[in-house]
Amino acid sequence: MAQIPASSVQNNSHVLETHDLRAYYRMRYFGIDREVRAVDGVSMHVRKNEVYGVAGESSCGKTTFIKAIAAAIRPPLEIVAGHVNYSFIKGDLYAMPAAERSAIRWRHLSYILQGSMNVLNPVRRIHKTFEDFAFRHMNLGRAEFDQAVKHHLERLRLPAEILRAYPHELSGGMRQRVCIALATLCKPEFIIADEPTTALDVVVQKDVLAMIRETQSEFGSSMIFVTHDLTVHANVTDRLGIMYAGRLVEEGRTADVFANPMHPYTAHLIASLPKIGDTQSRNALSGSPPNLADAPKGCRFHPRCPLAMEICRHENPALTTLAEDHRVACFAASTKVQPANDEGSGEAKTLEMAR
């Protein structure tokens, strides 16, 4: 699976590091093989105490990226190459025995998922879910555990009565608050938040965001925060990575990225945000994100890019540091950007297509 020797986190101020992470869906249906390169060579890190945002249109590989760093890989999704390292584990996440991986879950690594109806078991009372998720990590007796849960809810200003409720008896916003409480109960080092506010209405969304921010800083957890909604990123994240077609195309401090977007795709995303008092009509980007089963050669953005050059059609630009803490993968952004020499390795893995 991994060609490069396993190593732990290189920099001890980083909580998460990924190196050239590639996760593909490999499918076979009625005899036709398909390979969807949903995450194709992502290298990034998340620092201590930081909220790292991941943005991009739907089907840009955000969700797959999260699955890959959360070790939530199920066929047909496979990790084809690369590493995922956390500060609290030795070596690569995927080199760990399954039992050890299971032991870090929730204790060190927890999740907040999209606040849909279905995140909590519909036929289980909330306190049972707390027990299922956290009891074995807390090393407490039953009564002390219940006490700890109540205390935790109190700190997050949630009523203790919700523990006796079933999920369907709570509102969408309350369910999402319960999930945040659940995710922070063990005070994990790292929290993965996948579109945690997307299904909520705007007012509730604001409260939930505030709660996420508050608990994150209170417990000193680091967080990766994924949403397609750039305004949320502007409010919540410290650093921001923009994904397009399975690759990271730009990354930098959130404020820098908004003030000075260097990748044409980022610039387009930011330009298309509505601004108060602006009556100008928005220019839509023509085309749609590429089909990742048959991604364009070279820079995957070139068919839609207003700045596309000849080189973009053939070479994949490497993610290059162009300013302090600001990396971009675009030949048009600077001459410093060189072709990444990884296209070959991906090509070699292309499966033979039937007929």
Add this chain to the structure above:
Amino acid sequence: MIAVFRDLFRYNGEFAIGFMIMVIILGIAVASFFSPYEPIDSYLVALDAPPSTEYVFGTNSRGQDIFWQLTFAIRNTLAFGFIVALISRILSLAIGLVSGYVGGAVDRILMSINDTFIVIPLFPLLVLLYFVLRDDMTWFVLALVMAGLGWAYDARLIRSVMISLRTREFTNTSVFSGMSMPRIVTQEHLPYVLPIVFSTFMNNMNWSIGLEVTLAVLGFTDVDTPTIGGMIFWANQHSAMVSGIWWWYFFPTLFVTLTFIGLFLLSISMNEYIDPRSRLDRMGNS
């Protein structure tokens, strides 16, 4: 259509096996048209002859060649299942569509009736019907009655598919673009519903053939029209098991079981082809 068929045949083992079984079964049914004997004639050949080159499946105590009897029996049994399935599909499609589309009180009333038909045990009713009609209960009357009673389960299925289609976005798009409801149903939705109708068609044939076999074995049908259940009935009447004429049981049982398995395999392969979830599962398994 032909491409779909070819893909199914090549890559879906269940479909391939089911299809081949059904080809064999249909072949035997067609052979009945070339039978040297009339189906109801008896004492034509030697009695109780075991399978041999002359009588492939042997002969029975009524002096009939079991192979040629079986060709008639399979033909009648299949035709019976087909007619029941056809008529009950029309009913369940109509009721499912109306219930799913109109919704509201109509839906509630139709579904109450529907659930009633699901719950009522049909077998005693069919026995009662036979009891009352006796010789007037022909093969065709039975098919009509069973079709009239056997639509409920699939009507519910079609209704639920309809409800989910109705709430999909493309329905709204079509409504806003000014398409009339009947047109939306026939042009946009029927393509989704028809595969389900086909798959339930096979299941319904299995259901009706199963009931027919059961009734016939007990002698509660028109046993002069040869069907598979009828053959077993006559074997029982002549205590074939006691006198060791196993072939009289074996071949009808074998072929009716094959028919069931064939139809069932076709139905589940069709289901798998329809259901995107199991399609995904299939991807995962390879």
Add this chain to the structure above:
Amino acid sequence: MRSYVIYVGKRVLQFALVVFVGISITFLITHLTPIDPVEHSVAQVSAFGFSSPESIELLRQSLRELYGVGDNLWEEYLIFWQRLAVLDFGPSLSAFPTPVSELIGRAIPWTIGLLTVSTILSWFIGNVIGGLAGYYNRNRILRIIGMIMMGLHPVPYYIIAFVLLIVFTFMLPILPSSGGYEMNMNPGWTLRFFGSVLLHSILPAFSLILVGVGSWFMGMRALVSNIVTDDYVTYASLAGVPERRLVTSYVMRNAFLPQITGLAMSIGAIFNGAVITEQVFGYPGIGRLLVEAVHAADYSLVLGITSIAIIAVSAAVFIIDIIYPLIDPRVQVSQ
């Protein structure tokens, strides 16, 4: 609590509707036929010549009342319901003058016992194995079991029962071939009698389970393979919830619920299977009684069994329906 009362109220209405429709169909079948069933039956009984003229008259009287004493169809219909309300179907023709209700009363415990045990067992076994097969969909043993189940599922009751009968009483005679208990034994609450009942029920129960288990297996496997992709299962497995807990409380618990509704919907079909199973194994339940009644041209008995079967099956469905909300916490709110 209030919502539960409303729920039960609705179910009572549905129960009443089923009984009403079922009984009405029964009535119509007996009345819309070209032949006069009463004279037909009376003629058949007198042809055997074992009854006195008075008893024949009594018979004709009760048959007339049951099926057609009134001036019009509507009146007959009402009289039919009146008779049914007190479960009075008159005397049996074939076991004259034993009342039909007594014959049914004697037979029905056998059917209820056989069906309850075999239905619960096949439901439970099929769902547990099917759930495991859906969750561990790569396990080879479970896949083989799955293939066997798929092969068994479409085979009708009669064939399975018949094959079992041949195998276990003819080719390998280790089990009794017919009856509910040993011949010449006096029924009573003795251990020996109980053992005999158990021994005689093995084959019928086994054949019912063999047929029933397949559809539960396949239904549950399909349900579970959908549920494992549901958010709450993904979330719990991300959280490292121990696998045992995940399978039982998250996957199986949720998949069991629709299967309970499925059980309610298939009771009628299960009853159909019981009729033929009892016939094959000579089991003294109402299925066998029904077949015997047809052969003996015992009109009142056939009608009685049909009516009782409809009521009993709808009652079983009703019981499952009202238990359901106690198991699924969501029903009270949504319904």
